[in-house]
Amino acid sequence: MGTSDADRIRLLGRDLTAELMGQVSFAELAYWMVTLRRPNPGQTRVLEAVLVALADHGFTPTAIAARVTYLSAPDSLQGAIAAGLLGGGSRFLGVTEDCGSYLHEALEAYGGPVPSDDAGWDALALETVRTTRAAKRFVPGLGHPVHKQGDPRTPVLVGIARDADCYGPHLALFEAIGRVHDQVLGRQLPLNGAGVCGAALADIGIPVPMLRGFALLARCAGLLGQLAEEQRRPIGMDVYLTVDRNATYVEPELDN
Incomplete structure (x- = not known):
């Protein structure tokens, strides 16, 4: 990956100072x-x-x-x-990996040519969510504890990916899941920012692991x-004191 001697540092086969720094x-x-x-x-x-x-x-x-x-x-x-x-x-941050992996596995299991329109993606998304529900698993990337009516990051990142010509099958399937999941789950949940980040990263070629x-x-x-x-x-001391001063001690139930 990188190496150095008394005079130079090389990284990725390039001279660090001459070819990478500042460029x-x-x-x-x-x-x-x-x-x-x-x-x-x-x-x-x-x-x-x-x-x-x-x-x-x-x-x-x-x-x-x-x-x-x-x-x-x-x-x-x-x-x-x-x-x-x-x-x-x-629950925090790992959803990026979980969602990207979930979408990647669904696309690999599908195996065929990617759909050419929203109707095709919706059908694939519906089958994906149904399979997940039947397996009693959660669909990663759905829901947010704060942004219950919609994560503001999601449409912006999708728009950036489209504008940058980096909108691919992971984002397409993720958006389709957002459109159809309520048909299976019985309620509408927002596509969260961590999930859309996982889809976007997978579409630009970041390895899922x-x-x-x-x-x-x-x-x-x-x-x-x-x-x-x-x-x-x-605020660290305030956090500590708030927890310490407001905790209620409960005697453990010991086996006699």
Whole structure:
């Protein structure tokens, strides 16, 4: 991947200082390092949009974990960031990977040529949701605890992907699921931002097993911002005291 000697640093077969620094964006470099392909301008634009979309979402568990860890160990910025990143799971951030993987598996199981119109995508989406429901599984990317009437990131990212000529089968199937899932689930749920990010990343060629890594890359920037704010306007102690002072102790039921 990279190497160095006394005079030069090489990365991806290029001279770091002469060919990469000042000429390649960080998002472009991350894509290149993971896929071993340099992204085109459209792919870079979509990736940049995804990283911005996933950077921060307020006082999520990942942000709270980072701030409280920083309260406990202000000498360990890396520990606070790590604490926040470790919380990237099936409910927060991990949905990006879960949704991208779900869509990818559905497309592989379908196997045929991709539909050419919305009606074809809707039929495939309906069958996909029915199969998921029959297996008693959740459809990842549906619903949001805050944006119950629609995640504002979803239409914007879809629009960027279309404009960048990066709208592919994962986004097409995801949008179709958004149109038809209520026929199976009995209620209308919004397509959330983490899910649409997974679909977009898959469409620009990010390997499915690496999708969560890009969500974590984005959130790392958000956690840096949270911790910078914690230094300026600390709330970690308030969080700790609120929990500690308001918790009700319940005696454990012990076996005699």
